[in-house]
Amino acid sequence: MENRLRRAYLEAMGIECWVPRRPDSNAPAGDDTSAVGPPQETPPAGMDADAGPPDWMDEVPPPTEEWTSVEMPEILPVAADTVATLDWLALEHRVSQCTACGLHAGRQNTVFGVGDRSAGVMVIGEAPGAEEDRQGEPFVGRAGQLLNAMLSAIGLQREQVYIANILKCRPPGNRDPRPEEALRCEPFLLRQVALVRPRVILAVGGVAAQNLLKSQETVGRMRGREFQFEGIPVVVSYHPAYLLRSPDQKAKAWQDLQRLVGILKA
Template sequence: MRIARQHVQTDQLLGIASVPQGEAAAPPPLDETAEPAPAPAAAAPTDSTTASTEPSGAVPTGSPWSAAPELDRAARQQLLEQMDRDEVSCCTKCPLSEGRTRTVFGEGDPDARIMFIGEGPGQNEDEQGRPFVGRAGELLNKQIAAMGLEREQVFIANVVKCRPPNNRAPTPAEVDACEPYLRRQIQGIRPDAIITLGGPATKLILDTKLGITRLRGTWATYDGLLPTGPQVPVMPTFHPAYLLRSYTEDNRRRVWSDLQQVMERLGMK
């Protein structure tokens, strides 16, 4: 009974009356253009929903990051902090660095079982140097709580570490400049599952041109750690900012269904 009450409470928290069985696998009847996505990358089109097994910017064998899984929590936290301090905070690889107030590296538990990956910082994030601290962040916090977790127990990052002007989607060149940072974050944390929030993050992590409305609710894999690391299960879902713009019961139900799939896979239900 206690577990049943908890599920009712989390459903109410997200504004959901019920979650039909099998909802997660069904693509929602939404316009693909409803959620902005970046311009297509220059790479040749592919039908695969997984990343290349030999991606550019792979972690070199023998680097501290290749040994990250064997390091204890404190050592991996130190690696992440060092990358933020020595590389990300002073990065000038793309024009986004010219207009930023602060870089937004990401935050959370280096031992996190779940890693959330969004698109890029907004105004609040740019000012504070933290990911998801505006209205979208408040909704993400509620979603994390509904999963029975605290924000400090997951890791939250973005595809790009600097705010794109006017909150536009990052360009392929901007994504490419930041991708090695995100790859090393995943390498260091080694989450049990990645939840991609929105189109840009999903397209990068899965190396696909398919839209989020076709991919959400269906498990895929991130192969960016191969050949030395494991595949990481990926659950794409809608970005909280999109959910705020289209705050319908159907969309809330779909997102909650996606999160429940992650909970079930990780034995959290």
């Protein structure tokens, strides 16, 4: 078998190959390039780096079209099938231990969710910010205070709704969640929705609405329309943090809250 083909084949099988080091042709004569630069991999004891793959590898048939076209199994976001059966205690514990995406490395706390676990209204935001990460609770700080005030305006206290985010860990620098992060975290939110079984969901902000409703549309285009998530009516509105920056949009958010009240009264 040709060396190049054999090496590709071995690498496809997860077997490392060592290629004999060649002097850097750009290095000055006599310069030992192996003495500088990043450390070089060395083969395990008993293997000769210059010998290449052992001869018995030649007896292994080359990959067939069928073999090479096998698709890699899809990486499950988290073990979605098992998450779907967890009770509150087990679900919260699973989230606290989760390392399914890279965000786990930078978190101080997971931000699971807070509020009445049998609430009629579930508020879903996008992801924890710095303060939420510190406190382990969603919607704290100024945006949280505005959310509380919005809820209060329709006769609801914060403790009477359930509040959660698309992501349970903070993205660095308050950047938007990446699609793969949202996908990996999704089973947790799905289970929270299934356990709460709210009468209406208030999705605040584009990230929440887009991930929940699998849409690319802006909040401006989605608000005022009828959507459902898992058979539950969804009201799309602006994120309180956005309303703090754009107070002229508060009137529209008020209209959205009125729609929510209408759904609750229906």
